[in-house]
Amino acid sequence: MSILDAKPIVAIATAPGRAGIGIIRLSGLALGPLIHALLGQDLKPRHAHFLPFRDGDGGTIDEGIAIHFPGPHSYTGEDVLELQGHGGPAVLRRLLQRCLEAGRVHGLRLAAPGEFTQRAFLNGRLDLAQAEAVADLIDASSEAAARSAVASLSGVFSAKVNDLADRITHLRILVEATLDFPEEEIDFLEKYQAAATLAGLREELADILAKTRQGVALRDGLKVVLAGEPNVGKSSLLNALAGEDIAIVTPIAGTTRDKVTQEIHLDGVPLHIIDTAGLRDTDDIVESLGIERSWNEIANADIVLHLQDARLPIQAISARILAHCRPGVPVLQVFNKIDLVEKESGTAWQPAPDTVPVQPENGQTGTHHALTTIGISAKRGDGLDALRQQLLQLAGWTPGEASPWLARARHVEALNLASAHLEIAALHAAQNDTVLDLFAEELRLAHDALGEITGKVSSDDLLGMIFSSFCIGK
Ligand SMILES: Nc1nc2c(c(=O)[nH]1)N(C=O)[C@@H](CNc1ccc(C(=O)N[C@@H](CCC(=O)O)C(=O)O)cc1)CN2
Ligand SMILES: Nc1nc2c(ncn2[C@@H]2O[C@H](COP(=O)(O)OP(=O)(O)OP(=O)(O)O)[C@@H](O)[C@H]2O)c(=O)[nH]1
Numbered sequence: 064m065s066i067l068d069a070k071p072i073v074a075i076a077t078a079p080g081r082a083g084i085g086i087i088r089l090s091g092l093a094l095g096p097l098i099h100a101l102l103g104q105d106l107k108p109r110h111a112h113f114l115p116f117r118d119g120d121g122g123t124i125d126e127g128i129a130i131h132f133p134g135p136h137s138y139t140g141e142d143v144l145e146l147q148g149h150g151g152p153a154v155l156r157r158l159l160q161r162c163l164e165a166g167r168v169h170g171l172r173l174a175a176p177g178e179f180t181q182r183a184f185l186n187g188r189l190d191l192a193q194a195e196a197v198a199d200l201i202d203a204s205s206e207a208a209a210r211s212a213v214a215s216l217s218g219v220f221s222a223k224v225n226d227l228a229d230r231i232t233h234l235r236i237l238v239e240a241t242l243d244f245p246e247e248e249i250d251f252l253e254k255y256q257a258a259a260t261l262a263g264l265r266e267e268l269a270d271i272l273a274k275t276r277q278g279v280a281l282r283d284g285l286k287v288v289l290a291g292e293p294n295v296g297k298s299s300l301l302n303a304l305a306g307e308d309i310a311i312v313t314p315i316a317g318t319t320r321d322k323v324t325q326e327i328h329l330d331g332v333p334l335h336i337i338d339t340a341g342l343r344d345t346d347d348i349v350e351s352l353g354i355e356r357s358w359n360e361i362a363n364a365d366i367v368l369h370l371q372d373a374r375l376p377i378q379a380i381s382a383r384i385l386a387h388c389r390p391g392v393p394v395l396q397v398f399n400k401i402d403l404v405e406k407e408s409g410t411a412w413q414p415a416p417d418t419v420p421v422q423p424e425n426g427q428t429g430t431h432h433a434l435t436t437i438g439i440s441a442k443r444g445d446g447l448d449a450l451r452q453q454l455l456q457l458a459g460w461t462p463g464e465a466s467p468w469l470a471r472a473r474h475v476e477a478l479n480l481a482s483a484h485l486e487i488a489a490l491h492a493a494q495n496d497t498v499l500d501l502f503a504e505e506l507r508l509a510h511d512a513l514g515e516i517t518g519k520v521s522s523d524d525l526l527g528m529i530f531s532s533f534c535i536g537k
Contacts, residue, residue: 071097072174073162074536075155082150087158088536089171090179094142098131101165106131106144116146116158119165124157125149139179140186177533181526184518191518191529192221192474198533199282199469207331208281211469220278220468221517223271227264228513231485234260235506238499257502258492265485272478277459278470280365284326284333285458288360290384291370293317293341296399299441300370301325301338304451310338317341320353322360329455337364342380361387366395366457368450373398373412373438393457395435397450402440412438477515484509 071091077084091097099105106112109132116124127148137143146162148154163171175181177198184194196215203209214220234257289297293316301310301323310323323338339360340353361367361384369384371377377396385394401412414436437453439446488505491497514520 067175067178070170070172071166072178073159073166073171074174074179075159076145076179076536077150077155079152080150081152085148085150085155087146087148087155087162088179089144089146089162089166090137090139090141090174090182091169091171092134092141094131094144097166097169097171098129098144100169101144101162102129108133109136116148116161118157118161124161125154135186135188138188139182140188141182174535175531176535177530177537180533180537181530184526184530190218190221191521191526192224192470192516193218194518195471195529196220196469197537199471201534201537203282203469204333205281205328205331207466208333208469211278211281211466215278215468215470220275220470220474223468224513224516227267227271228510230260230264230267231506231510231513234264235503235510238503238506242499242503258489261485261489261492265482265489268478268482268485272475272482273459274467275470275474275478277466278468279472279475280458280460281332281466282469282471284335285365286335286337286360286363287366287368287454288337288339288364289368289370290339290342290357290361292372292380293343295341295370295372296441297338297341297370298323300368300397300399300439301336303441303444303447304336317343317345317347317350320349322353322356329451329458330460332455332458332460334454334458342384358387362389364388364392366393366454368395368397370397370399373401373404374407393435395437395450395453395457398436398438399441401438401445402443414438474516477512481509481512484512 069092071089071094073087073089076086076088089097095105102114103117104114106129109130112129113126114129115126116129118124125148127146130145130147132138132143132145134141134143146158148158163173165171180189180194180197183189184191189197193216196212200209200212200216203212238257289300291297294314298310298312298319302308302312304327305325306327309325311318317340319338319340321340325336325338327334327336337360339357340350342354342357345351345354367384367388369381371381381396388394398412398414404412435453437446437450439450441447484505488502488509491502491505511520515525518526
């Protein structure tokens, strides 16, 4: 249901509730007659008119400003009418009713969520990544996310993707031109330095992918799971990072029975900190159900903080934690309660030689990031700044440097797909008897994958899914 119909649409564009000003927006192919019926006059294009908004009987609903943006020079690319009135819910409801009444003969109907922006997309005013950025800008939870969303909206991300797609096409055209002259196939690769060009394209794609991943982290946040045996201070760390008492802290082992989640922002990056039940063997049914959930959280984590008591030798549970998390997920060994180490031994805490990283039980050597070790005191606050820095670094963040664009998981998927096709193309190119049509086909598939990002290649299902998650009036 991506193209609903071409009828004119109307919606309240501003947030519900009391506000200084509220806006009703209409969009349609030819709003002239409707405007005349509604306002009793024509409007000078792109001119702010102060006038009364009247109901069908001539009674005044509000006094406000009306602006007519004739298509194609409007947000949607169609004729757009804005009625800017006072922002009370009753006023806007009456105005909306009045529009529907006056517009009935013109087929005016309520807009579906995101339908204004969908029309802007269908009329070529925005590409799909920019349209998504409109919603992401509205939803941005931090200033850093908003800054990056604006960059995406202005086309920074799309331009990168389009440029890469064009360069892939350029290479493909060279290859396909050669296909018509089979005797030249052999030296094609050398003649056009195809392998070197392809290597350059793959490097560029890897760079875009890394920045896009950052953009997704900035939009969706990262799941940081606090895991470890009971009583090591997981809940205390959650509270310290959150700056308030969210989770219950007691000296009793097994206090946390269910996960406790808190969202914090580091440098604008949303981190969902998840405190879990302490990992141990237990006969307590409630506790063991909680522990089962802890393992599930570890399996879904983007980053795991494995908390341990700094006074004790490294715990056997470590290998099991590594084995449970997804490949590539960084696990940070956090030694807590270093204040007690100092108190009991009289010297500052040092990472002991026996805290050298253990290998995961399932032998996934090399699939985890380097295991970094850090000492903290959740109670006193030592090491928390260093821990925050570590978290940002693990999130792929350069301090103070905002992600160049905001992005969505579906963009990363498309880039991964493009990357896989370029990788196969490179394998073809490396063969002695390169089959040029297979090489060209992989380039085409990589190009199409990139086209999904900007909507050059898209399905109605995809469009329906994207725009239906917008708010009404956008
Ligand atoms: N009152 C109001 N504020 C708003 C919007 C709106 O629709 N109405 N927007 C809606 O989301 C955003 C601004 N986006 C807009 C994008 C394009 C055009 C537009 O009329 N473009 C024409 C003319 C450009 C020009 O004058 O140079 C064009 O591109 O041809 C208007 C708003 C945010 N603020
Ligand atoms: N001295 C000191 N005590 C700490 C520190 N962190 C936590 N504690 C204490 O250790 C005890 C356990 O802390 P919690 O935060 O409840 O530990 P937990 O890992 O969430 O425990 P479970 O809920 O049993 O899994 C409490 O008495 C805390 O006050 C620390 O850095 N220094």
